[in-house]
Amino acid sequence: xxxxxxxxxxxxxxxxxxxxxxxxxxxxxxxxxxxxxxxxxxxxxxxxxxxxxxxxxxxxxxxxxxxxxxxxxxxxxxxxxxxxxxxxxxxxxxxxxxxxxxxxxxxxxxxxxxxxxxxxxxxxxxxxxxxxxxxxxxxxxxxxxxxxxxxxxxxxxxxxxxxxxxxxxxxxxxxxxxxxxxxxxxxxxxxxxxxxxxxxxxxxxxx
DNA sequence: ATTCTGATTCTCT
DNA sequence: GAGAATCAGAATT
Numbered sequence: 001x002x003x004x005x006x007x008x009x010x011x012x013x014x015x016x017x018x019x020x021x022x023x024x025x026x027x028x029x030x031x032x033x034x035x036x037x038x039x040x041x042x043x044x045x046x047x048x049x050x051x052x053x054x055x056x057x058x059x060x061x062x063x064x065x066x067x068x069x070x071x072x073x074x075x076x077x078x079x080x081x082x083x084x085x086x087x088x089x090x091x092x093x094x095x096x097x098x099x100x101x102x103x104x105x106x107x108x109x110x111x112x113x114x115x116x117x118x119x120x121x122x123x124x125x126x127x128x129x130x131x132x133x134x135x136x137x138x139x140x141x142x143x144x145x146x147x148x149x150x151x152x153x154x155x156x157x158x159x160x161x162x163x164x165x166x167x168x169x170x171x172x173x174x175x176x177x178x179x180x181x182x183x184x185x186x187x188x189x190x191x192x193x194x195x196x197x198x199x200x201x202x203x204x205x206x207x
Numbered sequence: 208a209t210t211c212t213g214a215t216t217c218t219c220t
Numbered sequence: 221g222a223g224a225a226t227c228a229g230a231a232t233t
Binding site: 043045052053054076078079080081082084086099101128129130131134172173174175176 | 223224225226227
């Protein structure tokens with residue numbers, strides 16, 4: 001069994017954290033069975049000085065985990081049906097995190113396909129934050145899980161070293177504030193990456 | 208191929 | 221009560 005990240009290795013600014021997460025791996029035993037995912041796309045959310053962050057307007061019950069120690073999983077529910085997951089960074093007491101947006105399933109492809117039928121093909125791409133959580137079996141029960149503890153249901157393992165040129169960046173997806181911050185990062189040579197949709201949608205349901 | 212819309216419920220104003 | 225760090229399927233804007 002491989003060793004997870006140490007908590008202090010993740011106590012960094014979300015922009016650095018995003019960089020660190022690319023190419024690292026998530027091991028999830030949530031639900032039945034195990035799925036391993038190589039992280040290919042993330043977005044940084046800085047908290048205090050980032051208008052698009054859940055923490056921009058202060059601490060609430062929902063965002064509490066983002067203010068806690070680094071290396072925890074911040075899971076939230078959106079659009080009435082989906083879960084999204086972040087890795088918490090910064091130090092205890094200062095909010096900051098990186099949203100996990102996409103990855104490639106390295107092990108547990110059968111289970112992944114069962115959970116998300118669209119996750120198919122040789123690459124087993126899980127593109128989109130809610131597809132990613134679906135494939136890993138992550139839901140609200142995983143909020144606050146310590147990714148640096150080898151006993152946790154979800155762990156985060158360091159990836160191999162890679163050249164800086166392997167990373168690209170661009171605008172975040174789906175946010176309505178700070179739309180021009182190029183705080184989405186992805187692996188240039190991966191096909192498991194969101195296609196940027198300009199502007200995104202403003203509102204969900206309208207009557 | 209790209210663009211639009213319905214689904215569905217939680218959180219904060 | 222509005223809007224949300226979205227997805228999947230249908231329309232073709």
